[in-house]
Amino acid sequence: MQLKHKIVALSILPLLLAVALICALVIVQNQRLGEEQVRLIENAILSSKRAELKNYVAMALSVIAPLQAGGQDDAQARRQALEALARIDFGQDGYFFVYDTRGRNLMHPRQAELVGRDLWNLTDPHGLPAVRALIESASGGDGFQRYAWQKPSTGRVTDKLAHVVMLEPWGWMLGTGIYLEDVEQATRQVREEVADGIRSTMAAIATIALVAVLLVFAGGLALSVREHRLADSKLQSLNRRIVHLQEEERSRVSRELHDGISQLLVSIKFQFELAGHQLEAGQSSGLVTLGTAIERLGGAIGEIRRISHDLRPSLLDTLGLPAAIGQLASEFEQRCGLAVVYRNGLPDARLPDGVAVALFRIVQEALTNIERHARAGTVLVELEPCMNGVQLQVQDDGIGFDPRTIEQPQEGIGLRNMRERVEHLGGRFSLSSSSGHTGICVILPVPAASAAGTSFTL
Structure with a gap:
């Protein structure tokens, strides 16, 4: 079921259920009130008929009273009483x-x-x-x-x-006695009126429900169209960001290759050529030049390893996340001259690949931001287990910044990219910053059976 259909269904089904319950209550209440009205009418009619019957019987007793008084045991008096009673009638029946x-x-x-x-x-x-x-x-x-x-x-x-x-x-x-056809007719009429009232009420409720359903459907359709357009807009924006990030990453790698590796290789090439000429001329300085070229070749190899490590650290695949973050912190400390305190409290178990990569990239991005903007002297990186997950904290004693700026589009990747990584994995991301302190805290859930053949117990 598509999202728009789910929205409409979740809007209409409770409405229809409520209408059905209201209809049931209306029917039950109307029937109960109708039966009470029937009983009241029936009791009123029967009360009047009881009084009428008492009067008739009293009249008959008054007719035969003289015969009873004059001859209680006289058969003729009894016969006269029966004849007198047979002559008395009231109406056809x-x-x-x-x-x-x-x-x-x-x-x-x-x-x-x-x-x-x-x-x-x-x-x-x-x-x-x-x-x-x-x-x-x-x-x-x-x-x-x-x-x-x-x-x-x-x-x-x-x-x-x-x-x-x-x-x-x-x-x-x-x-x-009195026949009760009029009572039956009156009660039947009341029941028919109640049934007519229920039908008219149901028709009114059905009309209102139909109008409400149509309004909900129209509103859901409008919302679906709006959300669809918004989703398309966000998707286009995301595509643009992905393309921008790809181009930015390619530009970064291209700059590092051009400005670093390429220059080193050109320099090494010149050193080897110079060493060759010097050795051909029998100059002993050719060995010194060759040693310099070999030393620069080692530097080029180290630069290539650094770029490769930035793209995908090999330690993350071989030794796991704690070792990879430890190497990243050590290289950062050597490169920037900052004091880096790294605390690892995780057990010796391999994390799921998605969680490990996300935490590594967050630490990498946080250290890059600290290097570029924080003007800090000390950095703390702490990795420890928490309830059903892993907690990462990165803190520095730099100048701080306004956290609200991370939601602005011009910020690009960076802190907002960290938040999106964490939200994608169902985790929590918090950020605090003031003068002299900036810290991020990331909590990512770790499924119990997320990695085959390994266990992660917190």
Whole structure:
């Protein structure tokens, strides 16, 4: 996955996840509030219906009260009471019913086929033994019972709320009920409104999320284009720096070869030619001239070794970093006349090639800067292990400088190049400078298994 795609993905995925969580919370909260509203409406309607049913039952009791008072054990009084109750109705589906305590129907004005039948074990579609539950509610409950029963006007089985009482002298259960289709309709309407609200809310959230995703995508695309251009610019600048560094290094080597080796070789050539002429002429000074030429040839060989050592020190490959830095410090001390203190605390183990080369080049660059700019008298180079890595410190007692100047483009290589080497290897670079003291501290990590066949234990 390309970087721009990663940026867009990391921007959009959390947004989509947040939107999904918000949608889930909205759905759950709306459903919970909808169910609470349904319960409130249902309870309110049922409360009014309970009060209405109590009034109906009280009215029926008042109708049969004279018959109960006049003949509790009179069969005719009971028959008259049943006839009177059968004539009472309220609306198309409002009627009274009577059962004995064993579940036998004694009166049902809407379903005459049930009269005289034992309905003790009759169950509604929900599995509730309806008549038994009515009798139990009348005997020991609050007198209200909800169950499913056939509605006379439609012939369909519908939920019904009944209120029943016991007529103790006769052993009857008297009751009436109201069908709850209006309750079901009201609750269904509330649930539909809640569902509509959820759908409209989801549509609004989806629209907002789509707009946000498009904005994030557009912003990510613009950022990607900007970063791409910036990366191209940095890459071009880096390429220019690499070319500049290559040309600078070539120019340095060319100058050293031309001004040093070339001049020495020309001088040696003249010395050999002079020695040849002198020896041909039988002059004893030819041997002296030949000795001088041989001495200068040794100097040329030493200069070639120095240039070769600057390009890639052989000690770094043969004896390792500590020895290479020790030789570099010794040559620097001899060449510049400064007092160099070198402290090596590393164990005898070979560092990874990249770490070793980076530390060597940093010491080399630091000593070059000290030679050119510091005006120092003493230099300290310290190499020691640290937690999971290697620490290098180079300090001098020179005039110091402003560390902020290292970030300026005109500085080229040097201190900024050191920082880039360290950052490339995942290390830390710190610099401090004031009058009388300048120091750099480099910490580079050393992987546990970075070099095959060697170990580096800190």
